[in-house]
Amino acid sequence: MTKPENIVGIEYNRVTNVSAHDIPGYKLGEDYAWSLEKFEESFQINIQHLTEKEANFDLVNIDTSVANAFRRIMIAEVPSVAPETIFIFNNTSVISDEVLSHRIGLIPLKVDPDLLTWVDSNVEEDEGKFTDENTIVMSLNVSCTRNPDAPKDSQDPNELYRNSNVYSKDLKFEPQGRQLEMFKGNPVEPVFPNILLAKLRPGQEISLTAHCVLGTGSDHAKFSPVATASYRLMPVIQILKDVEGEDAKKFQKCFTPGVIGIDDDGKAFVKDARKDTVSREVLRHDEFKGKVKLGRDRSQFIFNVESVSAMSPEEIFFKSVRILKNKAEYLRNCPIGQV
Amino acid sequence: MSADNQEKSHEKMDIDSNNPAQDEEVAVEEEEEDDQDVEKIKILPGASEDGTAASFQIIEEDHTLGNALKSMIMKNPEVEFCGYSIPHPSEPKLHLRIQTYGNITAVEALHKGLDDLASLCTVVEEKFSQSVASNNYKTVIS
Numbered sequence: 001m002t003k004p005e006n007i008v009g010i011e012y013n014r015v016t017n018v019s020a021h022d023i024p025g026y027k028l029g030e031d032y033a034w035s036l037e038k039f040e041e042s043f044q045i046n047i048q049h050l051t052e053k054e055a056n057f058d059l060v061n062i063d064t065s066v067a068n069a070f071r072r073i074m075i076a077e078v079p080s081v082a083p084e085t086i087f088i089f090n091n092t093s094v095i096s097d098e099v100l101s102h103r104i105g106l107i108p109l110k111v112d113p114d115l116l117t118w119v120d121s122n123v124e125e126d127e128g129k130f131t132d133e134n135t136i137v138m139s140l141n142v143s144c145t146r147n148p149d150a151p152k153d154s155q156d157p158n159e160l161y162r163n164s165n166v167y168s169k170d171l172k173f174e175p176q177g178r179q180l181e182m183f184k185g186n187p188v189e190p191v192f193p194n195i196l197l198a199k200l201r202p203g204q205e206i207s208l209t210a211h212c213v214l215g216t217g218s219d220h221a222k223f224s225p226v227a228t229a230s231y232r233l234m235p236v237i238q239i240l241k242d243v244e245g246e247d248a249k250k251f252q253k254c255f256t257p258g259v260i261g262i263d264d265d266g267k268a269f270v271k272d273a274r275k276d277t278v279s280r281e282v283l284r285h286d287e288f289k290g291k292v293k294l295g296r297d298r299s300q301f302i303f304n305v306e307s308v309s310a311m312s313p314e315e316i317f318f319k320s321v322r323i324l325k326n327k328a329e330y331l332r333n334c335p336i337g338q339v
Numbered sequence: 340m341s342a343d344n345q346e347k348s349h350e351k352m353d354i355d356s357n358n359p360a361q362d363e364e365v366a367v368e369e370e371e372e373d374d375q376d377v378e379k380i381k382i383l384p385g386a387s388e389d390g391t392a393a394s395f396q397i398i399e400e401d402h403t404l405g406n407a408l409k410s411m412i413m414k415n416p417e418v419e420f421c422g423y424s425i426p427h428p429s430e431p432k433l434h435l436r437i438q439t440y441g442n443i444t445a446v447e448a449l450h451k452g453l454d455d456l457a458s459l460c461t462v463v464e465e466k467f468s469q470s471v472a473s474n475n476y477k478t479v480i481s
Contacts, residue, residue: 014392014438034415036459036462039459043462043463047476048476048477049479050477050478051478051479051480057476062463063410069407072402073403077403314467321460321467324456325461327400327403328404328453328456328460330379331379331404332450332454334376334377336446337377337378337382339381
């Protein structure tokens with residue numbers, strides 16, 4: 001006979017009793033209700049390292065969905081500036097206009113996105129859609145010539161020709177209107193100066209301007225301010241039975257270097273679980289059967305954020321938190337209409 | 340685990356959001372109005388009369404807000420069921436279903452979830468600035 005507690009109620013406009021409670025590990029009456037005080041108490045941030053381009057920090061005791069929201073926002077919703085429209089005046093190189101334009105679009109630029117406003121897509125181009133407030137102009141003018149001073153028997157294009165390689169550093173900032181003051185002492189330039197854009201031979205020339213605007217990674221990956229923004233769960237390694245002697249050395253080799261240490265008695269111990277990739281190599285060897293237990297801590301997220309924009313990685317994370325907060329507050333204030 | 344949850348909520352959402360006639364109405368009204376504030380969130384047809392069970396349609400949001408909001412709303416003991424779905428990947432729409440045990444309305448549960456999410460973000464922001472200011476970390480990668 002069907003037990004009453006197993007019946008999912010199908011009513012006119014709702015379903016009831018949808019979730020099963022007979023799951024091992026599920027305790028009825030446990031308090032999982034949201035409490036800001038409890039969250040403030042238990043939530044921790046431990047920064048491991050913070051450099052100009054990379055941040056590594058732990059978020060401890062936060063829900064997966066929120067951690068994932070931060071990650072998604074950092075990749076796709078934190079705005080940054082990238083070339084959007086390329087005007088090509090002359091391009092006699094072997095790289096076609098559209099490929100060259102695409103390559104220029106992908107170059108990360110050192111522009112603080114807060115200094116620009118969004119381009120209003122409702123305004124027509126001849127009505128002042130692009131202004132000094134929302135557009136950065138970069139120009140690229142390179143022509144290749146023979147080097148008259150080249151050694152006679154040289155085969156090296158770098159010696160034979162001038163400007164045979166076009167690099168991202170050849171993009172020059174052309175301040176418009178008030179931008180001369182705004183970017184004083186902090187001119188716009190590519191984050192990485194030596195990105196190869198095209199190769200030229202004598203007589204070939206590239207002449208173009210690039211208009212750079214604000215955008216988000218959800219629109220195009222070139223606007224994403226991060227190279228990677230990812231999290232993983234903290235590895236947990238439990239040694240259940242002692243591993244000693246030669247076995248300990250083999251045991252050590254099953255893990256990423258630095259994870260397992262060997263003490264004075266020749267016993268293996270967990271030195272730094274954070275470094276582990278949880279490869280499961282150790283589980284393939286019979287001699288370690290039942291001696292070790294691998295796992296991951298679901299409450300500890302190790303974030304790694306690598307910036308490729310003018311912003312520092314911690315600023316990108318800050319912005320992601322603010323964007324999620326704005327989303328919630330904006331929706332909270334929206335009137336709820338009827339369909 | 341979250342992918343599993345999403346799939347489950349998909350199945351459940353299908354129970355009452357699969358009416359083609361309703362979908363047509365949605366499309367017509369959206370063309371008439373162009374004010375984002377009014378368009379952003381709407382109650383879908385099929386809500387219970389006392390307002391304790393309702394589905395919402397939120398435009399221009401995705402799994403980023405959907406999953407975070409769902410889990411915050413589910414942390415409310417007054418909420419019996421909450422699930423979200425993205426009905427079609429090429430439409431920027433998020434459907435959110437809330438059923439309460441009857442002491443509060445679905446709209447109240449939604450608003451509490453949004454407030455909780457915003458306050459959570461405030462705590463994260465504060466703690467992160469504290470951690471950055473503490474200088475208790477490496478500034479070069481060894």
